[in-house]
Amino acid sequence: MASGAADSKDQAGHSPRIQPAITYGAAASTSSGTGTYDDIKLENAPSNFFGGIFDRLRKQPESYEKKARYVLGRTMYASSNAVVRAADGPMGKVSIKVITKKASATTAQETANEINVLRRLKHPNIIGFVDWFESRDKYYIVMQHTAGGDLFERICDQGKFMERDAASVVLQILHAVSYLHENLIIHQNIKPDNIHYLSRDLESPLVLAGFAHSAILSSPEEVVTDRVGTFGYAAPEAMSNEGHGRPADVWSIGVITYTLLCGYSPFRSENMHDLYEECNQGSIVFHERYWKDVSSDAKDFICQTLIPEAKGRITSKVRLYKECYPFLSDMF
Secondary structure (H helix, E strand, O other): OOEEEEEEOOOOOOOOOOOOOEEEOOOOOHHHHOOOOOOOOOOOOOHHHHHHHHHHHHHOOOOHHHHHHOOEEEEEEEEOOEEEEEEOOOEEEEEEEEHHHOOOHHHHHHHHHHHHOOOOOOOOOOOOOEEEOOOOOEEEEEEEOOOEEEEEHHHHHHOOOOHHHHHHHHHHHHHHHHHHHOOOOOOOOHHHHHHEEEEOOOOOOOEEOOOOOOOOOOOOOOEOOOOOOOOOOOHHHHOOOOEEEOOHHHHHHHHHHHHHHHHHOOOOOOOOOOHHHHHHOOOEEEHHHHHOOOOOHHHHHHHOOOOOOHHOOOOHHHHHHHOOOOHHHHOO
């Protein structure tokens, strides 16, 4: 039986659902743990109307000459302040994230943070960094091409995943996050929208993307105090100012695992205060109608990732799961 879980009959009016995520709080950590931006110096957008006029008259930034290397194609992903477009470059297909400079006051910081972190990483389950450049009004991040859409789209299309398919997804995410944590990096915004497939193939490998919120720690125990993340996926400690570290990423993995196996979120609250209270209750409900064919081992894994106290959660170390969770060990 899953530890700390409550199996129950489906409540009246309950229907499986997954809602588009809404990001809240500061987009990039400003604590001392975020590190430096190395040699990246991004220009901010003009702050007023007259600045915009003069901006159109000045030269393009020096790095803009790189844009000529790429032929931009269709839009693959879109958000409120950025789009990701397919492109052809000197080495073949790439994905280019195009970010509007005027999106917010912290856009330059967020973009520099994402570039700085991506340049440090090399892992098969983390999106690869290629290059970056900027124009007068946009930033461009050139990355590994991902032509298969994101996990959010697949959940919407499929409703829910078979346990073995869900385990494959979760294990790849765990490999990526374990690598990040070993290198003292926390993602801080793990959600289905930031998990991209390399192709449309059902067995396609996936990569973790969306590093604008990530933070570089100075020690394994360090915590950051910025409220970052996405509503419904952020850990309770990330919704407060108490400070959060690597366990916050594990919580997000737990939410994703639950959603994959039933097609809806473990939490029903629709505002921040209620969600915070619900997350801290420590009672995960597995409605009989949707969970009757899911193993107790998979439920236990979910419960161990969704423990309200950060110190009580399991870690992201993949090697520990081979013996503890047959739900995942069958995929090794």
